[in-house]
Amino acid sequence: MDVFKISVDTQQFHKITQDNFDQVTKKQAPWYQPINGHQGWFAVCPACDNPIQIIGMLERDAPYGKHFFPTAGAVSVPLKGRTDKEEYEWCPYASKNKHLTKDDRRAAGSELAVLIKQILIEQFDRVIYLLEKTTGMRISFALAKQMLEEYRAAEGWRYRGATRQNIPWVFAYMMQAKRVRGRTFFDKKLTEDLLTRRPDLTCNTNGKIDIKDDTKFCDLSFSFIRHRRHVNQHTLSESIEFNIANSKQETVCKREIIFEHDYFLKLINSKNEASRRMNFVELARSVLA
Ligand SMILES: [Zn+2]
Structure with a gap:
């Protein structure tokens, strides 16, 4: 390393x-x-x-x-x-060569698992901020709550691929697919890609995705799949895929998200308390503690 x-x-x-x-x-x-x-x-x-x-x-x-x-x-x-x-x-x-699946889990009382959960709670607003930055998609309070509940159900802190460095991304990885309609994207390129591939969609000035014909159903959902980790010349790199798919499980758009361990560390060490959103931390505490 x-x-x-x-x-x-x-x-x-x-x-x-x-x-x-x-x-x-x-x-x-x-x-x-x-x-x-x-x-x-x-x-x-x-x-x-x-x-x-x-x-x-x-x-x-x-x-x-x-x-x-x-x-x-x-x-x-x-x-x-x-x-x-x-x-x-x-x-x-x-x-290095061990292939991880979501079902590979730590023992229930694992010290590291307990620490991971604790850090996720205390830094939850920053975890959400980082995920919004890296996906280019707004994570509402309601979505954050759903994600927390699914993380709790999956006991994401026990996932073998979870470390103290990759908490935000593994948190996202534990989420089940969620509908795309009504989400706000601020990544222009991603929005363009999506609208090009799906001309039945539209996007308002705030970046909110909707369906042109209100009587139709929008079948798109997004998820985070394929957690990969790789060590090259002692340097670790990890990634997941931000995937938007239709109801036939066909990928419509995708982005590889590279884990920025340094960036997460910088965020949690930040002394800027004024920009913190403690309501997110309270939410995480109420769901996970
Ligand atoms: Zn080690």
């Missing part, structure tokens, strides 16, 4: 470079710790909260992080004090 964090309790992750590592650890233990008579650098995996060792810190090529599981009793496990093999098995940085 190409990112690290310095404790299990934080969501703040950093790119692995010697400068970044020194800056946040000040070269102190337990991050700096000799191992087998050599210098060792330890941190925590941002996705599965297991310890990692930084490999090649002093070499010319870019250093990277590798999950660290010392043989029993040989060295104490830095930072967390213990390891969680099950989370490791499904860590996106470890299970």
Whole structure:
């Protein structure tokens, strides 16, 4: 992996470079710790909260992080004090080729699952903001509520592909198909595509999609499908597909949505409390808590 964090309790992750590592650890233990008579650098995996060792810190090529599981009793496990093999098995940085399905689930009491749910509640207005930005579609209070109820029914926090970094997108992924008619799109390109493919539709000046002939039925629905994750040269990339389909399950329009883990982190660390919409947070709390 190409990112690290310095404790299990934080969501703040950093790119692995010697400068970044020194800056946040000040070269102190337990991050700096000799191992087998050599210098060792330890941190925590941002996705599965297991310890990692930084490999090649002093070499010319870019250093990277590798999950660290010392043989029993040989060295104490830095930072967390213990390891969680099950989370490791499904860590996106470890299970490169493992194909995920929505039915792959964590145990009910999983620590990470509980944390994911808690963060979703506390940051719910930002999750909605981010999804509106990335889909180009307005998410009304009513839609947000439906999505929360479906997330609760699916126990989305237990989905194996859910991490603390991808909360907004996995939240959307748990949603069942919803009708398109009456939704507001502010992505001009997407609206154009949609109206070109479906001349029976129209769009008002606010971007609201409607059907031209009011006596007709609009069969279109949208959903989020195909969660994919891939590690290339230690860098994780994840995506889902924002799909608009007709009643024959034929795709009419689609967009690949690339997860921007950094952007989500920036949003939740933002000190701008004035722009927060606490009614969304209260909504999430009332449905999920
Ligand atoms: Zn991991």
